[in-house]
Amino acid sequence: MPDKILVVDDELNIRNLAKMVLEGEGYHVITAADGDEAINKTEAEMPDLILMDVVMPGKSGLDACKALKSQVKTRNIPIVICTVLGRDSDKKLSSEAGADGHFTKPFKSEELITEVKRRLDQSRSEKFSKELGIEHSTLQGKKILFEFDPSTPYERLIRDFALECISHGEATIVLTKKGSAVRQALESEKGVELIDLTLERAQAESNIIQWIMASTTSPHAITVSSILEQHQSKPLGLVFDSLTNIALTTDPQKAYRFTQNAIELLVEPRITAIFLLNPSAHEARDVSSLRGLFSSQLSYGKEGVVGVKII
Amino acid sequence: MRIGFHSGLERSVSDLVFILSARVSYVCNRMRHLNQFLAPLMLVVITISMMQVSTFVLGDKEQPSHVKVSDGIADNALSNRIAIQEGEAGAMQHSLQYTAMLLIPAIVVLIGSLFWSWSLKRQVDSKTSELKVEIAERERMQESKNRLMSAITHELRTPLVSIVGYLDYVLTGKLGPLSEKVESSQQIVKQESDRLLTLTNDLLDIRRMEFGKFQLAPEPLDFKEVIDHCTHEIQPLIREKKQQFKVEVLEGRFPVNADRTRLCQALMNLLSNSVKFTPEGGEIILHVEADADNIKAQVSDTGLGINKEDLTRVFEPFAAIKKPSYIKGTGLGLSLTKGLVEAHGGKIWAESPGEGKGSTFTFTLPIHEEKEAR
Numbered sequence: 001m002p003d004k005i006l007v008v009d010d011e012l013n014i015r016n017l018a019k020m021v022l023e024g025e026g027y028h029v030i031t032a033a034d035g036d037e038a039i040n041k042t043e044a045e046m047p048d049l050i051l052m053d054v055v056m057p058g059k060s061g062l063d064a065c066k067a068l069k070s071q072v073k074t075r076n077i078p079i080v081i082c083t084v085l086g087r088d089s090d091k092k093l094s095s096e097a098g099a100d101g102h103f104t105k106p107f108k109s110e111e112l113i114t115e116v117k118r119r120l121d122q123s124r125s126e127k128f129s130k131e132l133g134i135e136h137s138t139l140q141g142k143k144i145l146f147e148f149d150p151s152t153p154y155e156r157l158i159r160d161f162a163l164e165c166i167s168h169g170e171a172t173i174v175l176t177k178k179g180s181a182v183r184q185a186l187e188s189e190k191g192v193e194l195i196d197l198t199l200e201r202a203q204a205e206s207n208i209i210q211w212i213m214a215s216t217t218s219p220h221a222i223t224v225s226s227i228l229e230q231h232q233s234k235p236l237g238l239v240f241d242s243l244t245n246i247a248l249t250t251d252p253q254k255a256y257r258f259t260q261n262a263i264e265l266l267v268e269p270r271i272t273a274i275f276l277l278n279p280s281a282h283e284a285r286d287v288s289s290l291r292g293l294f295s296s297q298l299s300y301g302k303e304g305v306v307g308v309k310i311i
Numbered sequence: 312m313r314i315g316f317h318s319g320l321e322r323s324v325s326d327l328v329f330i331l332s333a334r335v336s337y338v339c340n341r342m343r344h345l346n347q348f349l350a351p352l353m354l355v356v357i358t359i360s361m362m363q364v365s366t367f368v369l370g371d372k373e374q375p376s377h378v379k380v381s382d383g384i385a386d387n388a389l390s391n392r393i394a395i396q397e398g399e400a401g402a403m404q405h406s407l408q409y410t411a412m413l414l415i416p417a418i419v420v421l422i423g424s425l426f427w428s429w430s431l432k433r434q435v436d437s438k439t440s441e442l443k444v445e446i447a448e449r450e451r452m453q454e455s456k457n458r459l460m461s462a463i464t465h466e467l468r469t470p471l472v473s474i475v476g477y478l479d480y481v482l483t484g485k486l487g488p489l490s491e492k493v494e495s496s497q498q499i500v501k502q503e504s505d506r507l508l509t510l511t512n513d514l515l516d517i518r519r520m521e522f523g524k525f526q527l528a529p530e531p532l533d534f535k536e537v538i539d540h541c542t543h544e545i546q547p548l549i550r551e552k553k554q555q556f557k558v559e560v561l562e563g564r565f566p567v568n569a570d571r572t573r574l575c576q577a578l579m580n581l582l583s584n585s586v587k588f589t590p591e592g593g594e595i596i597l598h599v600e601a602d603a604d605n606i607k608a609q610v611s612d613t614g615l616g617i618n619k620e621d622l623t624r625v626f627e628p629f630a631a632i633k634k635p636s637y638i639k640g641t642g643l644g645l646s647l648t649k650g651l652v653e654a655h656g657g658k659i660w661a662e663s664p665g666e667g668k669g670s671t672f673t674f675t676l677p678i679h680e681e682k683e684a685r
Contacts, residue, residue, distance in 0.1 A: 013473040017480065024485055055465060084468045088528055105468075106475040106508065109483055 001159055001185040002028045003120050006047040008038040008064070009082070010056040014105070018051060021109045022116060035059025039067055042074050046153050049119055052099070054083040054090075062097040069098035073304030076130050078123050080115065082107070125167040128160040132298065132308045136168055140235070141269035142310055145294035147279045154300045155185040158239055161274060165237030166191040170272070173227060176241035182276070183241075228265065238266065238273040252286040259293055460518055467511050474504045506639065513643035517628060520650045527570040527654055531679060534565035534574075534606055538599060541578045548586045555594040565599070565606050568679035569655050577651040580644045581610040581672050587638055588670070589614030604678055605657075611671040617663040625661055652676070
């Protein structure tokens with residue numbers, strides 16, 4: 001999934017220039033023409049980076065920056081002020097407004113590309129843990145139940161988790177199914193190993209763990225054990241996208257047993273694992289019994305990360 | 312550090328305040344004169360009245376002999392008394408008339424002068440409020456002029472951002488290959504846009520200097536770092552014109568308290584001017600020395616030189632000085648350089664033996680020893 005960049009400028013030509021240059025580098029670019037639109041678009045689309053002009057009709061870029069930095073949902077999105085005002089006092093105003101950088105227009109396309117890349121790389125190694133308000137080291141070795149609202153861009157947070165693991169030198173494996181939001185978010189990322197799971201083949205299997213691990217990419221059934229064998233004694237980041245599917249296609253008890261087994265298998269501290277669950281798709285009773293298996297929990301709703309418990 | 316010429320606004324406000332206070336003190340003086348004139352007048356009037364009254368009262372004791380003499384023929388005491396009373400009444404009436412003659416004009420003068428002072432006060436009041444309105448009006452005009460300037464600068468820069476940005480992207484070749492002719496013509500567009508951009512920057516700086524809003528970020532540094540930076544930066548331009556470039560920096564340290572970027576800007580302006588105004592194959596010398604108090608930096612060239620009458624005018628913004636049309640500049644470089652040098656507490660001047668004989672620009676900077684070095 002290409003990084004999403006929001007370009008805010010009241011000048012159509014400048015918006016289009018930045019869009020053209022950045023799209024040429026493979027980024028996904030969205031635009032806004034003033035401060036208010038910038039805030040709305042940011043909340044709706046959760047971009048990975050914002051390039052913000054200052055002097056605009058309506059809400060100024062600095063005000064919009066302050067507003068975004070004061071909201072829990074958007075405060076971790078890096079904002080680079082991009083303006084024709086380049087004095088030291090202007091730069092001071094930018095940093096006072098909470099901006100992460102100050103970039104003076106006019107820009108050369110190479111400068112813009114370098115700046116954007118640098119900012120994105122910088123935020124990549126800490127974005128997920130920053131979102132949770134913790135250090136990456138605190139996260140390592142935890143098995144986390146991730147409850148999400150499917151109407152939100154939750155998959156971006158999963159992507160951030162995967163990218164953070166990669167930038168910390170951890171092998172990253174994502175177990176998902178074809179066409180899922182998580183798969184789409186991660187399929188173009190280098191360094192992420194994606195395993196598509198299929199449910200048809202699973203029906204015949206008696207061992208529930210083996211069943212869920214059956215993969216379309218491999219002719220043989222993949223088990224959690226086989227993954228661990230492949231990545232012996234190396235730090236590992238694991239995303240389990242299919243908990244909801246298991247629970248929906250089998251009876252809740254089997255899903256519970258599977259999860260319990262998986263957590264036991266992944267108990268080693270070198271393994272960090274996230275299990276995705278859409279609580280609205282299940283009975284409250286089943287959800288709460290699954291919750292009971294995890295000491296670390298995380299929930300993502302319309303307001304972004306709404307609950308964090310990492311133990 | 313805040314430097315600059317007197318602000319136009321401050322000047323106009325102080326002018327108005329001066330005029331206002333001058334007017335007020337003038338009117339007060341006139342009032343004081345009036346009082347000085349009125350007080351003795353009143354004193355005279357009162358004294359005369361008192362004298363009249365006392366003359367009448369004293370006259371009561373002295374007059375009877377006179378009355379008796381005049382009325383000696385009459386034995387009747389009553390008629391005597393009546394005569395005396397008549398005499399008293401006549402004297403009193405006389406003195407009252409006399410007093411009234413003095414008092415009435417005095418009162419008239421008093422009332423008149425009171426009215427006059429009242430009308431003066433009104434004049435002062437109305438003039439004061441007029442001046443207040445005028446001050447407010449001038450402030451408003453100055454404010455709108457400032458706004459206009461910054462708006463113009465912002466509005467000038469905004470299209471330039473697009474022009475320079477798009478052009479740069481086209482020149483990267485990412486939108487498709489460019490033919491040699493297209494590329495060289497686009498390069499000219501780029502140079503000219505860069506020039507326009509420099510102009511807007513210089514214009515902003517000059518404007519800030521005028522308003523005392525020009526800010527330096529001084530730090531203790533060795534002027535040699537500035538020299539190294541500029542001599543490195545100027546090399547491509549020198550090479551392009553196949554000129555000789557000599558740097559003569561005398562031994563020793565050149566400690567200054569200066570804004571590195573701004574000082575580089577000043578020296579670069581002088582060096583690039585020399586390159587610009589010196590024909591191909593000419594020579595440019597940067598000579599730097601220092602005495603106990605000042606650093607002296609000199610940029611000399613074998614270029615077009617300056618007429619004697621233009622030696623100071625070259626530092627004026629957009630000074631219309633005759634120069635070949637192929638030499639392009641913003642018309643603000645030298646006045647900005649002057650402002651920058653002066654902002655650092657230095658001086659700058661130009662020397663030239665005359666047209667076609669090269670020129671020398673010299674500036675000084677006060678030496679600033681760091682505390683640790685002492």
